Amino acid sequence: MQCPCCYSTQTFKNGFRKGRQCYKCKQCGRQFLESYQAWCYSNDVKQLCLKMHLKGMSLREIERATDIHHTTILHWLRKAKLDLDGIANT
Structure with missing residues (x-):
């Protein structure tokens, strides 16, 4: 996993959010998801x-x-x- 903020590869798994794996960056501390889905209505x-x-x-x-x-x-x-x-x- 690569951090979307600082692009570091030093990340670790950090729980789940709505059934999706969360990660946290060891460098900058940002928490992020592996993939994002747009939430929008038609x-x-x-x-x-x-x-x-x-x-x-x-x-x-x-x-x-x-x-x-x-x-x-x-x-x-x-x-x-x-x-x-x-x-x-x-």
Whole structure:
């Protein structure tokens, strides 16, 4: 294993996180995983949540219906507003 921070090969196993092996660098002390997986939702799911909000559902109601945290949905709403403001200003 090679440290993604200092590129040292002096690493050791350091437990598990969500079923994946963790490693720790002896040089810089950084803890890291062997491989990373991007955590993202599809655009269809984002659009569905935005439509639910436009139809009057609260963020907490959408969270209960979709199992997506309400702050994630709030970030999507803010980004959509910024995108719309950018389109309107051009």
